[in-house]
Structure formats: C-alpha cells, structure tokens
Amino acid sequence: MGSAYSYKCTNSECGYENTISGGKDCGFCGVVESMVCLDCKELMNVLTAPAPDLKPIKPRCDECKGQNLKKFYPGRTGCPKCRSKMKQDPDSMVMWD
Numbered sequence: 001m002g003s004a005y006s007y008k009c010t011n012s013e014c015g016y017e018n019t020i021s022g023g024k025d026c027g028f029c030g031v032v033e034s035m036v037c038l039d040c041k042e043l044m045n046v047l048t049a050p051a052p053d054l055k056p057i058k059p060r061c062d063e064c065k066g067q068n069l070k071k072f073y074p075g076r077t078g079c080p081k082c083r084s085k086m087k088q089d090p091d092s093m094v095m096w097d
C-alpha cells in the first residue's frame with residue numbers, strides 16, 4: 001500500500017500541482033519513485049522496479065515514454081513548470097493501489 005501527497009507550486013500564477021509519493025514508495029505494482037520528466041515538465045510517480053520480482057528497470061515517463069527523468073527531492077526540487085518551490089499539502093494524503 002502506498003501513500004501520496006499533493007504537492008503544490010508556491011507561485012500562485014503557476015498553480016501547478018500533482019499528487020505524488022514524494023520519494024520512494026512501494027505498492028501493488030512495484031516500487032515507484034517521484035520524478036520530474038524534463039520533456040513533459042510533469043511531476044509523477046514512475047515505476048522503477050515492477051512487481052513481483054522487483055528487479056530495477058530503467059524508469060520511463062508515463063506520458064512520453066522518455067527517459068529524461070530527474071529524481072524529485074521534497075524541499076529541493078522545484079516546480080517542473082516554473083522552478084518555484086513546491087510545497088507539500090499535509091492534509092492531502094491519499095492511499096493508492
């Protein structure tokens with residue numbers, strides 16, 4: 001079972017937000033990590049080790065299938081659209097799977 005939070009861009013003119021785990025997480029489909037696709041400029045959870053054998057695979061963007069991905073570090077990685085700070089919304093926890 002994985003849990004995820006909503007991350008919001010602190011730049012009100014941008015307003016980008018997405019729900020991600022904010023790091024490594026484990027769910028029904030395998031191990032996921034939060035990453036930014038530099039091509040789509042999207043923040044997303046990317047599968048890095050699919051179940052059931054959990055062998056690491058090369059992460060791919062869900063949208064463009066590209067591998068131009070950068071790990072997301074909460075508090076350090078900026079908004080993929082405008083590079084402003086991203087803030088976790090602590091009330092937004094959701095369970096996925």
Ligand SMILES: [Zn+2]
Pocket residue numbers: 037038039040041061062063064065066
């Ligand atoms: Zn992409």
Ligand SMILES: [Zn+2]
Pocket residue numbers: 009010011014015016079080081082083084
């Ligand atoms: Zn932004």
